[in-house]
Amino acid sequence: MTFSELGLSPKVLAAVETAGYSAPTPIQAQAIPHVLQRRDVMGIAQTGTGKTAAFTLPMISLSEKGRARARMPRTLILEPTRELAAQVEENFVKYSINHKLNVALLIGGVSFEDQMRKLDRGADVLIATPGRLLDLFERGRILMNGVEILVIDEADRMLDMGFIPDIERIVKMVPFTRQTLFFSATMPPIIEKLADQFLQNPVQVAVAAASSTSDTIDKKWVRAPRKDYEKRAVLRGLIDEADNLNNGIIFCNRKRDVATLYKSLSRHEYSVGSLHGDMDQSTRTKTLAGFRSGEIKLLVASDVAARGLDIPDVSHVFNYDVPTHAEDYVHRIGRCGRAGRDGWAFTMVTKADDKYVQAIAELTGDDIEWLDGGKPTTSTDEASEATPEKKKSSRKRTKKADKESETVAKDAVEGEERTTRRPRKKKPVEAEDAAVAAPVAADDTEAAPTQPDRPSDNDDMPIPKGWGDHVPAFLLQPTRKFG
Numbered sequence: 001m002t003f004s005e006l007g008l009s010p011k012v013l014a015a016v017e018t019a020g021y022s023a024p025t026p027i028q029a030q031a032i033p034h035v036l037q038r039r040d041v042m043g044i045a046q047t048g049t050g051k052t053a054a055f056t057l058p059m060i061s062l063s064e065k066g067r068a069r070a071r072m073p074r075t076l077i078l079e080p081t082r083e084l085a086a087q088v089e090e091n092f093v094k095y096s097i098n099h100k101l102n103v104a105l106l107i108g109g110v111s112f113e114d115q116m117r118k119l120d121r122g123a124d125v126l127i128a129t130p131g132r133l134l135d136l137f138e139r140g141r142i143l144m145n146g147v148e149i150l151v152i153d154e155a156d157r158m159l160d161m162g163f164i165p166d167i168e169r170i171v172k173m174v175p176f177t178r179q180t181l182f183f184s185a186t187m188p189p190i191i192e193k194l195a196d197q198f199l200q201n202p203v204q205v206a207v208a209a210a211s212s213t214s215d216t217i218d219k220k221w222v223r224a225p226r227k228d229y230e231k232r233a234v235l236r237g238l239i240d241e242a243d244n245l246n247n248g249i250i251f252c253n254r255k256r257d258v259a260t261l262y263k264s265l266s267r268h269e270y271s272v273g274s275l276h277g278d279m280d281q282s283t284r285t286k287t288l289a290g291f292r293s294g295e296i297k298l299l300v301a302s303d304v305a306a307r308g309l310d311i312p313d314v315s316h317v318f319n320y321d322v323p324t325h326a327e328d329y330v331h332r333i334g335r336c337g338r339a340g341r342d343g344w345a346f347t348m349v350t351k352a353d354d355k356y357v358q359a360i361a362e363l364t365g366d367d368i369e370w371l372d373g374g375k376p377t378t379s380t381d382e383a384s385e386a387t388p389e390k391k392k393s394s395r396k397r398t399k400k401a402d403k404e405s406e407t408v409a410k411d412a413v414e415g416e417e418r419t420t421r422r423p424r425k426k427k428p429v430e431a432e433d434a435a436v437a438a439p440v441a442a443d444d445t446e447a448a449p450t451q452p453d454r455p456s457d458n459d460d461m462p463i464p465k466g467w468g469d470h471v472p473a474f475l476l477q478p479t480r481k482f483g
């Protein structure tokens, strides 16, 4: 199958050639002819399959007829995160080099002015996160009745993030006669029901189920301690001992852990960046660019922030926490070992996580081995030198011991080149890891404030009322009775 057999316009075909693609991916070959025939499409595909071009290429072809009017976009693409929206915009720019299309990116975390100016000029294509789109709509800056094509991308992630009520509102605002393209990596019954609601007589296209992992990835479970500072030491051991480590993503289940771990690794002088929903857009963009260019070797991230990011050539994935949804395991480790390359995925498992390990094994059908046969893992700083007595006593480690062993390990590796660590500064590591935890404000600004029911493990949890789970110490002091 070649691109020229799909019915795309000559200008789009020329752009595809410039992009250097020799043949369509399976999702492109299946979806593009139907999109060009103006059919609704329900696609089961995840990022990395060429899904973005599967909808953008035919959209550009179809947009060749007609022009946009001020504040009346002709096509609307909804994305769950700012990064995905920005990535789709990049794709649009790449594939529309031979067209004069106005693209507006409407995402949170950046100023309204620029976005409003673009809307006023007339946008052919709007790429938006639901919160910002509704915001601009409510300010009277967009009219939705000119939308001819609506794309709902990453529908399962939209559901996880609590965006479905927003999507329902948006769908009601666009004309009933629109063409709808709906993509999701997984199709649980609730997503199927939504697709039923939004699509008319859709064509279904699907590529490799999200339950399979690549054979080119070497996967391991790693038995990890529960205490955070011990767990961080184990992670550092895994990083230091890793073979062929070019760069890696470290996934945490909660964004407060992303922040804590990032600070800890920075303090230990690793080349590290972090990505979670609270960061402002320019920091997120800068971090991603640094990671892509190789300037940053390790990226600590939450699922929400990292989902679908197109970062080629990641050699390692470290799951600092076992994902509580088994499909997230597949997505996370799918960040490495792409396009037939080798990859390594380590998942740290505490005793409390065993049930999630079971669910992942059932979903993937993979027989994943335990590192060291599943023995409790200590930091390699220590394990590499520890005598049996030392190992035994290490299970009762104190923070102080942890600190000391780090110093020993740092001394032991002196002179070795560590690609993941920054050049050593003169100042020694002083502060205890436990002290690096800093409060992180909750929730992504894109999430509508009214969204209910986010899963408790979700990165973007609602802002707790009052003190949340934390009870200030003064409230715990016994009260004195008078009189």
Ligand code: AMP
Pocket (backbone or CB within 6 Å): 020, 021, 022, 023, 024, 025, 028, 046, 047, 048, 049, 050, 051, 052, 053, 310
């Ligand atoms: P996506 O699934 O849309 O995020 O695409 C994943 C990556 O595949 C992106 O880097 C695209 O530039 C690339 N890509 C998309 N279509 C093709 C193709 N037909 N041949 C080679 N690479 C492609």
